[in-house]
Amino acid sequence: MTVTLFLEQTLNGVQFGLMLFLLAAGLTLVFGIMDMINLAHGSLYMIGAYLMASLAQATGSFWLALPLAMLATALVGALLEVSILRRLYERDHMTQVLATFSLILIANEVVRMIWGSQPILLNAPAGLTGPVELPGGIQYASYRLAIIGIGFLVAILLYLLVTRTRVGMLVRAGASNREMATAMGVDIRRLFTGVFAIGAALCGLAGAMLGPILAVQVGMGENILILAFVVIVIGGIGSIRGAFVGALLVGLVDTMGRAFLPIIFATLFPPMVASNLGTSLSSILIYVLMAGVLFFRPQGLFPARG
Amino acid sequence: MFRTVFAALAAAAVATSAHAAAELKIGFLSTLSGPAGALGIEIRDGFNLAVKLNGGKLGDLPTEIVFADDQLNPEVGKQLAERLIKRDRVNLMTGVVFSNVMLAVWPTIEQAKMFYVAPNSTPTRITGEGCSPYFFSASWPNEGHHEAAGHFATSKGYRNAYLIAPNYPAGKDALTGFKRGYKGNVVAEVYTKLNQLDYSAELAQIRAAKPDTLYAFLPGGMGINFLKQFGASGLSKEIQLVVPGFVSDQDIIRAVGEPMLGILDSSHWAYDLDNDANRKFVAAFEKEFNRIPSLFAEQGYTTALIIDAAVRAAKGRIEDPKAFRSALMGAPGRAKTPRGDWKSAPNGTPIQDYYVREVAKDSKGRIVNRKIGTVLTKHVDFWAKDCKMK
Numbered sequence: 104m105t106v107t108l109f110l111e112q113t114l115n116g117v118q119f120g121l122m123l124f125l126l127a128a129g130l131t132l133v134f135g136i137m138d139m140i141n142l143a144h145g146s147l148y149m150i151g152a153y154l155m156a157s158l159a160q161a162t163g164s165f166w167l168a169l170p171l172a173m174l175a176t177a178l179v180g181a182l183l184e185v186s187i188l189r190r191l192y193e194r195d196h197m198t199q200v201l202a203t204f205s206l207i208l209i210a211n212e213v214v215r216m217i218w219g220s221q222p223i224l225l226n227a228p229a230g231l232t233g234p235v236e237l238p239g240g241i242q243y244a245s246y247r248l249a250i251i252g253i254g255f256l257v258a259i260l261l262y263l264l265v266t267r268t269r270v271g272m273l274v275r276a277g278a279s280n281r282e283m284a285t286a287m288g289v290d291i292r293r294l295f296t297g298v299f300a301i302g303a304a305l306c307g308l309a310g311a312m313l314g315p316i317l318a319v320q321v322g323m324g325e326n327i328l329i330l331a332f333v334v335i336v337i338g339g340i341g342s343i344r345g346a347f348v349g350a351l352l353v354g355l356v357d358t359m360g361r362a363f364l365p366i367i368f369a370t371l372f373p374p375m376v377a378s379n380l381g382t383s384l385s386s387i388l389i390y391v392l393m394a395g396v397l398f399f400r401p402q403g404l405f406p407a408r409g
Numbered sequence: 410m411f412r413t414v415f416a417a418l419a420a421a422a423v424a425t426s427a428h429a430a431a432e433l434k435i436g437f438l439s440t441l442s443g444p445a446g447a448l449g450i451e452i453r454d455g456f457n458l459a460v461k462l463n464g465g466k467l468g469d470l471p472t473e474i475v476f477a478d479d480q481l482n483p484e485v486g487k488q489l490a491e492r493l494i495k496r497d498r499v500n501l502m503t504g505v506v507f508s509n510v511m512l513a514v515w516p517t518i519e520q521a522k523m524f525y526v527a528p529n530s531t532p533t534r535i536t537g538e539g540c541s542p543y544f545f546s547a548s549w550p551n552e553g554h555h556e557a558a559g560h561f562a563t564s565k566g567y568r569n570a571y572l573i574a575p576n577y578p579a580g581k582d583a584l585t586g587f588k589r590g591y592k593g594n595v596v597a598e599v600y601t602k603l604n605q606l607d608y609s610a611e612l613a614q615i616r617a618a619k620p621d622t623l624y625a626f627l628p629g630g631m632g633i634n635f636l637k638q639f640g641a642s643g644l645s646k647e648i649q650l651v652v653p654g655f656v657s658d659q660d661i662i663r664a665v666g667e668p669m670l671g672i673l674d675s676s677h678w679a680y681d682l683d684n685d686a687n688r689k690f691v692a693a694f695e696k697e698f699n700r701i702p703s704l705f706a707e708q709g710y711t712t713a714l715i716i717d718a719a720v721r722a723a724k725g726r727i728e729d730p731k732a733f734r735s736a737l738m739g740a741p742g743r744a745k746t747p748r749g750d751w752k753s754a755p756n757g758t759p760i761q762d763y764y765v766r767e768v769a770k771d772s773k774g775r776i777v778n779r780k781i782g783t784v785l786t787k788h789v790d791f792w793a794k795d796c797k798m799k
């Protein structure tokens with residue numbers, strides 16, 4: 104177990120964390136600002152991946168298809184918000200969970216009707232298909248570096264959007280006191296549609312970027328959605344900064360746990376026990392982390408409201 | 410006149426012969442929806458093709474197939490099995506893809522004394538000590554491909570092997586089967602989380618361990634994730650990846666594509682097997698469905714051929730357990746299946762050859778699994794020794 108391996112696993116953890124951040128950012132915005140639990144967030148991610156696959160086929164270019172897929176997913180998100188989801192803002196969380204859960208089922212069947220039930224192809228763009236050599240002799244998949252780069256870019260842009268722009272100010276105002284903001288002349292309905300569309304665009308970006316390294320199949324949203332929820336609960340609901348830190352924490356803890364727990368256990372316990380225990384423990388480590396964080400800070404690490 | 414009377418009596422006797430079926434009703438219980446539905450659909454398409462090529466008949470009887478979707482849920486599967494047996498009154502059953510569903514529905518089927526022909530899942534619990542005359546497999550014993558891969562790795566001289574599988578019963582069985590066939594050094598045996606998304610940590614460990622070969626059992630979406638990431642990491646140039654045939658077949662190729670070139674896998678069938686039945690099957694499948702058949706499709710097709718041969722040999726007398734059982738046991742010899750010649754062991758599992766295939770491009774530039782060698786001949790299920798049936 105060398106220093107290079109340790110560094111590589113750290114990089115892997117950061118990369119996995121940023122993968123989750125792309126999805127968690129939109130989720131925390133919607134949950135924090137509109138106070139709505141949106142389980143269909145994973146379905147928008149799936150739709151983003153499928154649209155990206157089809158657009159990449161049609162245009163023949165990954166980088167051309169990417170903004171188009173984001174736009175298309177934002178459109179789908181906006182339509183969804185205007186037609187169905189806006190009626191759920193006033194309802195309690197349980198109703199929101201039920202309604203958006205049904206959207207997951209509907210979305211899965213619609214995607215299957217359009218694209219078929221078999222997983223479809225979405226490959227990395229030419230030039231990012233192989234590894235590059237990093238300092239220290241680490242061979243790292245170039246596409247994962249692209250994910251890291253885009254993840255950081257999105258984090259910075261979102262932060263600037265929410266804290267430095269007028270739109271961001273309106274969003275924060277609407278989140279902290281809806282009635283007052285309306286009284287001050289803010290069109291809350293259009294604002295919320297806009298926020299939802301941004302969240303959907305982020306889903307589209309996540310789906311498009313993760314498609315080349317994950318399976319593009321019906322139901323792909325559910326798995327990653329659970330992790331995204333863990334991230335925002337740890338990070339604090341409604342906070343982009345919280346989503347970022349929470350995502351990095353989850354990514355690092357999960358990756359390092361999977362990489363090193365079995366090795367640590369192998370030195371302490373007999374092999375059969377070590378492999379069983381190591382595997383089981385590393386798979387629940389992030390939930391243990393979540394429980395731990397909630398125990399000391401029930402609002403998460405960076406709560407958005409007070 | 411005597412001859413006419415005799416003929417009339419004979420005709421009457423045949424018409425009222427005990428329980429001869431005039432029509433064949435088959436219960437096809439499979440996973441037809443959700444992410445894993447693609448497998449059930451492949452099997453179904455192969456099965457339907459065989460029935461269609463036979464003019465809608467199996468065993469010379471007009472055949473009706475009742476499809477039921479277990480949604481990969483053992484509870485749902487059990488309810489559907491009961492419905493198929495009691496309400497739809499099917500004559501025999503087939504179709505189950507996954508072992509957890511199979512083990513949940515098997516008691517219901519066995520209690521009803523209903524024959525089941527397996528197009529896929531053939532759990533060791535039903536072929537070993539728990540063997541039954543009502544269970545017949547037209548696919549492979551669950552550990553067959555893994556043992557074959559282990560033998561292949563040994564024969565290629567791979568001294569160090571790194572093993573990876575998901576942490577669930579089928580994963581553990583897979584690696585147990587591989588180790589039975591592999592005589593080299595197992596560097597590590599890693600079990601990953603079910604439906605895990607990111608394998609970068611495992612890939613880094615694999616690279617650090619520098620094995621000669623990597624044996625990965627990661628079915629479905631997990632496999633797609635892993636294969637995409639394996640390709641992107643560049644490890645395919647350093648380590649030979651070996652998988653069981655169902656991890657690298659057409660359904661996965663359609664989702665991953667070029668990064669899979671060079672993978673070696675073990676299989677009981679290859680699309681370029683040199684026999685007439687196989688050529689007919691592949692040509693008909695490509696024409697009907699516009700895609701290359703995977704081994705799942707071949708299993709569905711062969712299952713239908715087996716049922717066809719068995720029903721014909723038993724002259725429709727499915728309700729006669731002894732007659733139908735012996736008809737089933739003789740069916741592989743009578744039916745011309747795409748696999749070529751094979752027999753059945755007393756526990757109902759195939760005794761067949763296993764091949765090594767390579768993921769490569771064919772002459773038309775399509776990515777296929779072409780046969781590059783034979784690794785096991787007339788291989789018998791390891792657990793057949795525990796079955797008390799003769």
